Amino acid sequence: xxxxxxxxxxxxxxxxxxxxxxxxxxxxxxxxxxxxxxxxxxxxxxxxxxxxxxxxxxxxxxxxxxxxxxxxxxxxxxxxxxxxxxxxxxxxxxxxxxxxxxxxxxxxxxxxxxxxxxxxxxxxxxxxxxxxxxxxxxxxxxxxxxxxxxxxxxxxxxxxxxxxxxxxxxxxxxxxxxxxxxxxxxxxxxxxxxxxxxxxxxxxxxxxxxxxxxxxxxxxxxxxxxxxxxxxxxxxxxxxxxxxxxx
Numbered sequence: 001x002x003x004x005x006x007x008x009x010x011x012x013x014x015x016x017x018x019x020x021x022x023x024x025x026x027x028x029x030x031x032x033x034x035x036x037x038x039x040x041x042x043x044x045x046x047x048x049x050x051x052x053x054x055x056x057x058x059x060x061x062x063x064x065x066x067x068x069x070x071x072x073x074x075x076x077x078x079x080x081x082x083x084x085x086x087x088x089x090x091x092x093x094x095x096x097x098x099x100x101x102x103x104x105x106x107x108x109x110x111x112x113x114x115x116x117x118x119x120x121x122x123x124x125x126x127x128x129x130x131x132x133x134x135x136x137x138x139x140x141x142x143x144x145x146x147x148x149x150x151x152x153x154x155x156x157x158x159x160x161x162x163x164x165x166x167x168x169x170x171x172x173x174x175x176x177x178x179x180x181x182x183x184x185x186x187x188x189x190x191x192x193x194x195x196x197x198x199x200x201x202x203x204x205x206x207x208x209x210x211x212x213x214x215x216x217x218x219x220x221x222x223x224x225x226x227x228x229x230x231x232x233x234x235x236x237x238x239x240x241x242x243x244x245x246x247x
Contacts, residue, residue, distance in 0.1 A: 002100045003134040004165065007110045007125055009149040014170020015139045016050040017204040019109045021197070022137070023058035024215035025224040031104040034062040036096050038125060039087045039111045039118060042072030050109065057204065057211045062103060066091050076117040086119035093131035108134070114153050126160055135163040137196070137223075139170040140187060144179040151190040158192070166196035166222065172236075173201045181238045188229075195229045196220040 006022070008015040023033045035058075040049040051063035067087045069078035079086040092108065099106045110116070110125035114136075118124060129136050136157055140150045150167060157164045167187050173180060188195045197219040203211065219225030 002104070003096050003106045003108060003132050005108045005110070005125065005129040005132070005134050005136045006139065007114045007136060007153070008139045008170070009113060009141065009146065009153055011112050013139050013141045014199055014204075015109060016053055017057070018137075018139045018168050018170050018197075018199060019050075019107050020054040020057035020211070021199055021203070021215040021218055022223050023054060023061050023105075023107055024212045025219050026105050027059055027061060028212065028216055029224040031224070032062075032102075033058070034064070034099040034103040034106045036092070036099060036106060036108045037063070037065045037068075037111075038092045038108060038128065039075035039078075040065050040068035041075055041078045041111060042070070043068055044070050053204070054109075057206075057208055058215075059208065059212055062099065064095060064099065066095055074116050075111050076119050079119070087123075088119055088121075089123040089125075089127035089131060092118075092125075092128040096128070096132055096134075108132070113149075114138075114156055126156065126162065129162055130160055135165040137165045138167045138191065138193075140167050142169050142172055142176065142180040142183060142198075146183055147186055147190050150187055154191040154193065164191065164193040166194045166220070167191050168196050168219070168223075169198040171201045171203075172198040176236060178238060181236055184233050184237045194220070194222075195232075196223055197225065197227050198232060 026033045043049045069082045199218045216225040
């Protein structure tokens with residue numbers, strides 16, 4: 001798995017912090033890692049972007065961007081409004097392939113969800129993943145509404161014959177509600193792929209040393225971690241509904 005594409009079911013689901021955790025766990029396992037941001041939006045020329053945050057949290061990783069645009073919009077719209085060339089899936093694939101010749105693992109982080117448009121031709125992160133023939137990791141939220149968008153993302157990946165490696169919950173609350181807890185079992189079912197981790201809420205606010213030490217414990221062995229999905233489910237999922245046999 002020299003290249004892994006990381007997408008979210010939407011914005012603000014913990015995609016960048018999850019990317020940092022995957023990078024940190026891989027570094028801890030002795031792998032050289034590069035992180036490629038396909039399109040950075042909402043950040044000025046000299047401001048810190050997602051790549052800088054990944055480096056801050058994960059440590060010694062290489063990072064690069066294909067393009068950045070100042071307004072916090074979908075990449076195609078942000079490029080148009082900035083009067084700059086859009087990102088093309090081929091450019092993302094070429095940049096990732098080059099990094100893969102020099103690193104054990106390349107993480108390609110998208111912008112928003114899987115089908116957010118990069119350009120006026122409708123190019124997306126899914127197209128870049130197809131060009132790379134790379135597996136895709138989906139970062140999902142824990143709560144109400146996550147099942148629908150996770151299943152839609154999984155169906156789109158399968159329609160393109162892309163490998164859905166698994167799902168990571170990008171922010172697991174300290175006090176999960178009933179929907180959060182039920183979704184532990186439901187997420188892998190609707191995705192048709194395993195749950196590969198759960199990051200605690202606020203993980204991105206940890207000091208870098210603490211983040212790097214903890215990251216492997218948030219991720220399954222498939223992602224160079226030690227997290228146990230079965231144990232997490234037993235601990236966090238709700239007990240069976242007592243009245244289920246009464247109907």
